[in-house]
Amino acid sequence: MKNKSKINKILVVIVLTICLPLNVSHTAHAFDLNTINGVTALPMDYINNYYIARTCSSSAFYPILNAVNAWNSAPPTKFRFNLVNGPVNSNYNGSVGDGISTIGQPISDSELVSLGYYSSVAVNFLTGTVNGPYFLVYESDIVYNTSAIFGIGDSVNFFDWQGVFTHELGHSIGLNDIYSYSGGISNLPTMWYTDTYQQYNNVSYHLRSLTTDDMNGKAAVALIRDF
Ligand SMILES: [Zn+2]
Numbered sequence: 001m002k003n004k005s006k007i008n009k010i011l012v013v014i015v016l017t018i019c020l021p022l023n024v025s026h027t028a029h030a031f032d033l034n035t036i037n038g039v040t041a042l043p044m045d046y047i048n049n050y051y052i053a054r055t056c057s058s059s060a061f062y063p064i065l066n067a068v069n070a071w072n073s074a075p076p077t078k079f080r081f082n083l084v085n086g087p088v089n090s091n092y093n094g095s096v097g098d099g100i101s102t103i104g105q106p107i108s109d110s111e112l113v114s115l116g117y118y119s120s121v122a123v124n125f126l127t128g129t130v131n132g133p134y135f136l137v138y139e140s141d142i143v144y145n146t147s148a149i150f151g152i153g154d155s156v157n158f159f160d161w162q163g164v165f166t167h168e169l170g171h172s173i174g175l176n177d178i179y180s181y182s183g184g185i186s187n188l189p190t191m192w193y194t195d196t197y198q199q200y201n202n203v204s205y206h207l208r209s210l211t212t213d214d215m216n217g218k219a220a221v222a223l224i225r226d227f
Contacts, residue, residue, distance in 0.1 A: 031191065031217030032176040034126075034135075041126060041135040042174040046079040046227035048140070049101060053094040056104030060144075063152060063161035064103055070190075070208065071169050074215040079227040081169065094141045096125045101140045101172075103165065109147035121148045121195065121204075122164050124171040140172040154205035159195065163207035166190050170214060174221040178213070190214045 034041035052064060065083065072080040092098075094105030109118070117123050122144045128137035142165065144150065151158035170191050177193035188197055188206045191214055197203045210218075221227075 030178060030181070030189065030213040031220065032178060033217070033221065034171060034174050034176045036126065036128070036135040037130070039130060039133055039135045040174075040224075041128065041137055042221055042225055043079075043172065044128065044136040044138045046222070046225070047082055048080070048172060049082045049084050050140075051084050051092040051100060051102045053102045053105035053143075054092060055094075055106055057106065057150070059152070060104050060150070060161045060165070064165050066162050066208070067165035067169055070166050070210055071173060071218065074210055074218050076219065076222050076227060079173075079218065079222045079225075081172070094143060096141050097127055097139070099127075099139055103140075103142040103168075105141060105143045106146045107143040109145055112145060121145050121159055122168050124168045126171070137172070137174075142168045142172070156202045159202065160205040160208065163190075163204040166210070167192075167204075167207045170217070173218050174225075175214070175217045187211050191217070 050068075052061065056064075068081045068083055092100050092102050094102035107123075112118060112120055112123065122142065125141040125143070126137045127139035127141075128135050130136075144164065149158040150161050150164070152161060154160065167190055175191050178189045178191045179193050181189060181192060181197075185197060185200055185203065185206055188203055189211045190207045190209070192203065192207060195202050195204055197206075200206075
């Protein structure tokens with residue numbers, strides 16, 4: 001596929017994010033919180049309902065369930081995702097701004113280009129409202145690029161559905177991409193920003209498992225939001 005090499009460059013981005021990450025200086029923690037329009041972007045509620053998009057590939061259903069369960073298992077478990085209607089029978093198409101969060105809406109690379117997200121494998125469109133120092137997110141629509149090849153497992157030939165969705169749901173939790181990491185591949189944070197790491201050409205499978213940093217990020221958001 002001619003676009004594959006280009007798609008490989010960037011795993012994910014967050015729509016509505018204007019500011020580039022500024023915290024290159026390191027603090028004690030490795031996770032980073034989302035920032036949108038200069039304010040911290042965090043979930044509005046501790047229960048985050050999602051519909052699997054009507055047009056989502058059926059091969060993504062169980063990877064999505066597993067990705068949701070990974071985050072839901074991290075404390076505090078009260079702060080969680082809730083798949084409404086399960087993986088089938090969704091009537092929602094993933095429209096951004098309709099107040100309904102969806103996951104698994106396919107989108108063409110050309111449409112992503114028109115939106116400024118060329119070469120992204122998946123994108124999380126976050127919709128919210130500014131409230132004091134926060135951008136409170138009440139809707140998240142997670143889409144995947146139909147030019148990218150997806151599958152299940154650890155392979156350089158496709159992106160792992162579960163790993164990609166686990167990463168994107170991390171943005172819904174309130175976490176930003178992690179740009180600095182130097183440990184082993186087995187502890188690669190879910191919020192790692194791209195699909196390559198050291199000599200590894202496709203690390204999407206390694207994004208399935210939450211690391212301590214990822215879980216600390218969720219706990220930090222819960223503390224800030226009093227969830
Ligand atoms: Zn990301």
